[in-house]
Structures are given as C-alpha cells and as structure tokens.
Amino acid sequence: MDSKLRRTAILSSMALILLVSLFVVFSNLPQSGPGREDNTPAQTTPLPEQEGQTEEPEEQKEGQIGNDLSAFLRDNTFFDQEISPILEAAKENAARLSLVVTSVEKDLRIQIVDMQGNPVTGESFYVKLEGEGEYKDLDKDGIIYIGDLAAGEYFVELLPVEGYRVPNNETKVRVKDKVEYVAIDDISLLIKTEEEIVAEAEDTAVVDALEDADKTEIKKFQKPTANSQVGIDVSKWNGEIDWDKVKNAGVEFAIIRAGYRGSVTGSLVVDPYFTANMRGAAVSGVPVGVYFFTQAVNEVEAVEEASAVLELIREYNLEYPVFIDTEGAGGNGRADGLDVDTRTLVCEAFCRTIANAGYTAGVYGSRNWYNNNLHAEQLEQYCIWLAEYRSVPLYQGYYQMWQYTSKGSIDGIEGNVDMNVSYLK
Numbered sequence: 001m002d003s004k005l006r007r008t009a010i011l012s013s014m015a016l017i018l019l020v021s022l023f024v025v026f027s028n029l030p031q032s033g034p035g036r037e038d039n040t041p042a043q044t045t046p047l048p049e050q051e052g053q054t055e056e057p058e059e060q061k062e063g064q065i066g067n068d069l070s071a072f073l074r075d076n077t078f079f080d081q082e083i084s085p086i087l088e089a090a091k092e093n094a095a096r097l098s099l100v101v102t103s104v105e106k107d108l109r110i111q112i113v114d115m116q117g118n119p120v121t122g123e124s125f126y127v128k129l130e131g132e133g134e135y136k137d138l139d140k141d142g143i144i145y146i147g148d149l150a151a152g153e154y155f156v157e158l159l160p161v162e163g164y165r166v167p168n169n170e171t172k173v174r175v176k177d178k179v180e181y182v183a184i185d186d187i188s189l190l191i192k193t194e195e196e197i198v199a200e201a202e203d204t205a206v207v208d209a210l211e212d213a214d215k216t217e218i219k220k221f222q223k224p225t226a227n228s229q230v231g232i233d234v235s236k237w238n239g240e241i242d243w244d245k246v247k248n249a250g251v252e253f254a255i256i257r258a259g260y261r262g263s264v265t266g267s268l269v270v271d272p273y274f275t276a277n278m279r280g281a282a283v284s285g286v287p288v289g290v291y292f293f294t295q296a297v298n299e300v301e302a303v304e305e306a307s308a309v310l311e312l313i314r315e316y317n318l319e320y321p322v323f324i325d326t327e328g329a330g331g332n333g334r335a336d337g338l339d340v341d342t343r344t345l346v347c348e349a350f351c352r353t354i355a356n357a358g359y360t361a362g363v364y365g366s367r368n369w370y371n372n373n374l375h376a377e378q379l380e381q382y383c384i385w386l387a388e389y390r391s392v393p394l395y396q397g398y399y400q401m402w403q404y405t406s407k408g409s410i411d412g413i414e415g416n417v418d419m420n421v422s423y424l425k
Helices: 003-027 084-093 243-248 272-284 298-312 340-356 367-372
Strands: 099-103 109-114 127-128 133-136 142-145 152-158 170-177 229-234 253-261 268-270 288-293 322-325 361-364 383-387 400-408 417-422
Touching: 099 152, 099 170, 109 152, 133 142, 133 322, 142 268, 243 272, 253 272, 253 322, 253 417, 268 298, 272 288, 288 298, 298 322, 322 340, 340 361, 361 367, 367 383
Parallel strands: 229 253, 253 288, 288 322, 322 361, 361 383, 383 400
Antiparallel strands: 099 109, 109 142, 127 133, 127 152, 152 170, 229 417, 253 268, 400 417
C-alpha cells in the first residue's frame, strides 16, 4: 500500500472509532421523562410475569463493560465489519506486476513494473522465455536483458514471486533482426538521476582537445559576423546560470548537456542541471541545442542513448542540433577501447535515430578524435562540431560548429565556460 492510500485508511479508521465512541456515550446518557426536572431514573414496578427474573443492566451492552465506555477498543471482534472492496482492490493493485518488453536487434529487454509503470527493484525476479529457459534479475533493478537471440516471436512469462500478483498470461514479443533506428518505447524507465548512481565514478569525460591546445587559443568571447553566431555549451560543471545576464552579454545560442552514459555501469543519467538550463534559456530567449556524452559500445546502446535524449527534450523547442559527444573517459571508460569502425557505427546509429525523430543530428569531437578514432567522412551528412583550441583550426575536414576554447568567461556564469562559433545560419 502506498503512503497516500495508507493515510486514507488510517484516517477512515480513526473517524469510524470516533463515531462509534460518540454513539456509545450518547446512548448511555440518562433520559429525562415527561415533566421531570432532573435526570434521576424513574422507578418502575416489575410486572407480575417479570418477578423473579433478573433484568440485564442497561449498561451491559455489546462492546461495553460496566461503565467503561472505551471497552470496545479492547474487543477484537468489535470492528469485524464487511471488508471494503475499494481498499482491497487498492491493496491488490499495489502488488500487481506487468511486463514492458522491447527489442532493438536480436535482443530483449524485459522490465518488471508496478501499476504506476515504475520498475520494481529489490527482488530477484525470474522470467521464462519460450524455448530458451529461465533468466534472473541478478542485480535486482527490475530489468532483465537477454542478448544473442534469433529474430522471431517468443513468449515470455514472469514466474510467481511471494507478495506480488504476476500476469496470468504469457506476453508475446517479437525479437527484431536489425536495428531500426527508432526511439525505444518506455526508455524513461531506464533514465536515472545522479542520486541513484555514484556520479564521481560514472561522469568521467576527458576533454581531448585540451591536449592539443596551443598558445594561440582564443579565450575571449568572439563577435558574431554576417555568417556566424557565437555561443556557449554548458553542463552541471557550470553550476547555476543567470540566463538573463548570459543573453545580455551577447550569447546567441547555447548547447546544453542533456545527460551521459555512465563510464562504469553504463547507466543512462540525466544531467542534474538540464531542466534548469533548458527552462532558463527559454525564458531568457536564448536558442538551444543539446548534447549527450556517449559510452555506448554498440549500435543498440547508441539507439538507447538517442531515445533517452528524445525523451528528455520532448517538451522543449530546439533551434540547434542534438549532438553525440564522443570523447574518452580517462582510459578506463567502458567505450574507451572501441575500434574505429564500431565507434563510427555508434555515432551513426545515434544520429540516424535522432534524424528519424525529426531533429537535426550532429557529432562532437576533437581534431585528434576525428582523425584517429572515427571515420569522419562517413559522418559528414550530420552536423560536425569540432573542438580545437587554436586561433585557426588545423582540422582538414568539414565542420559547421567550432568550440574554440574551454577557458572562456561570460557574465552570468562563474568560472570557465566553453565558447563556440556556429556557421549553421
């Protein structure tokens, strides 16, 4: 029973006890007869047929012992009333489970959720997949992932678990043969906040462009031209931002971090300042785009990341692209060891999923990253955002945005801030 239902049940019981107490009290008050000026009981003469019989004292009523008006509280049978069907239904629903099953490519993700659609954690759930056997929720997070499945239709069954009502029927699912680059339904169930993870271990992106910077790095806020706009990119590392001051300082756009995939566990995590930044920029009239730091190790995870971003931005208006931020994570990140082919496929899967949802997609990376860790020419159909901290970039490829410093300063933001030039408009 959730807290709201529990409070309702408790208040209802207290009200019932109060009503019964008042009834008992008033029913035992002496009654004044006609013409009497006091409450002294009138004397009566027993009828002949009543002589020799012992009349049960008036006060000996059910639930009352002598003059103890609170005795009913100690009577275990006093409140044995008809069970409330509403309360019983609420209790039943609170323990009822259902399955949410998705497939991206030759896999299944089975999520065990309650009636509110929230993953049920803390239990070792088992599911039975027809023809494949049983699978256990080992980390008790309410999610069971099954990979390396042949494409086709399957039936999945949630096995009984004490204290819960599981579905009576098996769930029919279809395992996809190939990635379709479309947003995953119910991806919101996988998005976590930093309160649910160890952020210090998970949020470990390393700005590769710093290693390639030279003494010509421009740290001042540039002036816009007829063919360019000047802007910033921000995340939780910039803290609280006064967006009115940022706007008045001449910032023409902002790329805001939506979130990141954890470098260790691979959790999808929303940036804790994402909502505040998106709303603040909107109120102040600063056009925005977003980026997401990837640690995807294959196309399936890239589609997950894109789906998470699409879920997070659905209520906002974007005038700039949605970028996948592909950088290292200190050498120990789960995606740091990817080969060039796989990393390029990850970026393309992300961008195709974003583009299929109707948004402009892009890739962020440093000059060295584009040259050594990606097939950049395969990604030029998307918006290329280059990070190179020199007065004139050495990168020979095509790009539409340039992050020229990570050490800029702007009114409204404490400390250093990344600064950019856009050639999109």
